[in-house]
Amino acid sequence: MVAVLVLVSLALLTVYFRESSGGGLHSLQSTGASVLKPFEVAANRVAQPFRDLAGWFGDLSTTKDDNKKLQKDNAKLTGQLSNYDSVLQENRELKKAVHYLGGPGLPRDYVPLTTEILSQPPQQFDQRVVVGVGRNNGVRPNDPVVSPSGYLVGVTTTVGAGTANVRLINDETSAVSVMDAKTGAWGILRHNDPGSAIIVDNIPKSDVVNEGDPLVTAGWKSGPLTSVFPRGIPVGTANAVTQTDIDPYKKIEVKLLTDLGSLHTMIVLVKKPSAR
Amino acid sequence: MIDGAKAAALVFVTAILEVSVFSDVHILGGVPDLLLVTVVAVALLRGSVVGACAGFFGGLIIDTATLETLGLSSLLLTLIGYWVGRYGETTGRDRTHAPFLSVAVVTFLYALGGLALRFVLGESAPARHILLETLFQDIALNLLLTWPVYAVARRLLPPPPPARAREGAPALG
Numbered sequence: 001m002v003a004v005l006v007l008v009s010l011a012l013l014t015v016y017f018r019e020s021s022g023g024g025l026h027s028l029q030s031t032g033a034s035v036l037k038p039f040e041v042a043a044n045r046v047a048q049p050f051r052d053l054a055g056w057f058g059d060l061s062t063t064k065d066d067n068k069k070l071q072k073d074n075a076k077l078t079g080q081l082s083n084y085d086s087v088l089q090e091n092r093e094l095k096k097a098v099h100y101l102g103g104p105g106l107p108r109d110y111v112p113l114t115t116e117i118l119s120q121p122p123q124q125f126d127q128r129v130v131v132g133v134g135r136n137n138g139v140r141p142n143d144p145v146v147s148p149s150g151y152l153v154g155v156t157t158t159v160g161a162g163t164a165n166v167r168l169i170n171d172e173t174s175a176v177s178v179m180d181a182k183t184g185a186w187g188i189l190r191h192n193d194p195g196s197a198i199i200v201d202n203i204p205k206s207d208v209v210n211e212g213d214p215l216v217t218a219g220w221k222s223g224p225l226t227s228v229f230p231r232g233i234p235v236g237t238a239n240a241v242t243q244t245d246i247d248p249y250k251k252i253e254v255k256l257l258t259d260l261g262s263l264h265t266m267i268v269l270v271k272k273p274s275a276r
Numbered sequence: 277m278i279d280g281a282k283a284a285a286l287v288f289v290t291a292i293l294e295v296s297v298f299s300d301v302h303i304l305g306g307v308p309d310l311l312l313v314t315v316v317a318v319a320l321l322r323g324s325v326v327g328a329c330a331g332f333f334g335g336l337i338i339d340t341a342t343l344e345t346l347g348l349s350s351l352l353l354t355l356i357g358y359w360v361g362r363y364g365e366t367t368g369r370d371r372t373h374a375p376f377l378s379v380a381v382v383t384f385l386y387a388l389g390g391l392a393l394r395f396v397l398g399e400s401a402p403a404r405h406i407l408l409e410t411l412f413q414d415i416a417l418n419l420l421l422t423w424p425v426y427a428v429a430r431r432l433l434p435p436p437p438p439a440r441a442r443e444g445a446p447a448l449g
Contacts, residue, residue: 001325001328001329002324002325002328002354002358005328005329005332005350005354006351006354006355008332008347008350009332009335009347009350009351009354010347010351011347012346012347012350013345013346013347013348013351013393013397014347016345016346016347017345017397025346029339029340029343029346030343032340032341033340033341033343036292036337036340036341039292039296040292040295040296040341041296043292043293043296043297044296044297047293047296047297050297057303118296119295119296119299119341119342120295120299120300120342126344126399126400128342130295130341130342130343158343160343163343164343165342165343165344171400172400172402173400193402193405261302
């Protein structure tokens with residue numbers, strides 16, 4: 001019995017790994033994810049107050065140096081207002097989204113789809129989340145994903161019928177072409193080491209990047225190839241610029257504009273059919 | 277049969293809670309793994325075969341819900357369920373420390389196995405981050421979950437009575 005289960009697992013792994021994203025197992029997984037989606041949404045709703053409370057304790061450990069006064073206030077209020085906090089947070093994100101969707105920051109040729117985060121992989125190998133829109137909503141692999149304020153968050157990878165996997169920009173495998181909005185210097189945004197800051201490298205030494213300069217997606221086009229990200233989505237600011245004598249490129253430490261760990265809502269930018 | 281349904285329901289609920297709630301709970305860099313602890317509890321209470329089935333079923337739900345590589349979590353949790361089940365059947369079932377010891381060891385093995393499989397598949401496997409920066413926190417959080425999860429599992433799946441009591445053997449005076 002156990003041997004059968006192990007063999008089935010190995011068979012699933014092998015077939016899944018070898019087949020294309022439109023293969024039978026992927027379709028089956030997508031259907032399964034759609035079936036599980038209502039359970040996940042229900043669990044999210046029920047657990048929201050507890051998550052807020054747990055999140056508060058987590059934040060307490062990481063941000064205790066930031067603001068003692070805020071912590072003290074939070075300690076008084078969180079117990080009573082955990083429910084209210086979650087509603088307020090959702091409202092704040094939706095307000096930002098409404099402002100972004102009606103404003104000039106929305107890239108042309110894209111339709112915004114606002115969605116909530118459904119789940120995250122339990123192990124910390126990847127920086128990915130699952131969102132509640134999928135193929136049925138027009139989402140395709142490699143669609144850009146932004147925060148409610150319009151800051152770059154990641155890109156869709158595996159897309160199911162009603163859900164999609166989003167690879168965040170702090171994932172080890174993520175690479176985004178970005179440019180300094182002031183000087184036009186180009187580079188690649190990466191997060192090679194989970195324990196260190198996100199960086200932009202491959203910027204020639206001759207190019208100028210100043211600390212505090214805003215960084216946006218480069219949105220390059222080379223013949224028939226185009227970047228998956230449209231030009232001009234804000235990503236972060238240059239926090240520190242370093243270069244050495246032996247390295248032909250300079251390296252920029254980036255301060256992201258959005259806290260990827262605290263997002264509950266995201267906007268998937270789906271390319272209009274006419275622009276594909 | 278009823279036991280199997282109870283175990284399946286328990287694993288289903290914990291897998292859903294794991295992907296939608298617990299995976300988002302980061303405490304000091306660690307993430308509690310409710311499903312792993314549940315599989316350990318079920319395996320200790322019901323043995324290696326049920327433990328392996330619980331691991332397979334739970335892993336399948338995790339991989340499906342998160343759209344991750346299908347079969348990866350199933351394989352690891354199946355092996356863990358079987359191994360903990362064997363430990364329970366042979367030496368650990370009646371020992372108070374068995375759930376805690378099992379959870380601590382399998383959390384380490386689960387992380388190690390996950391890294392190895394991902395490395396083989398060519399996916400990202402940040403070993404330093406997983407083994408040095410978050411593993412101890414993961415183990416501590418899972419140990420904190422062990423007592424309540426084991427208590428719930430024990431209530432749902434009470435251990436079978438000793439063989440002599442089942443056979444109705446008269447007590448020797």
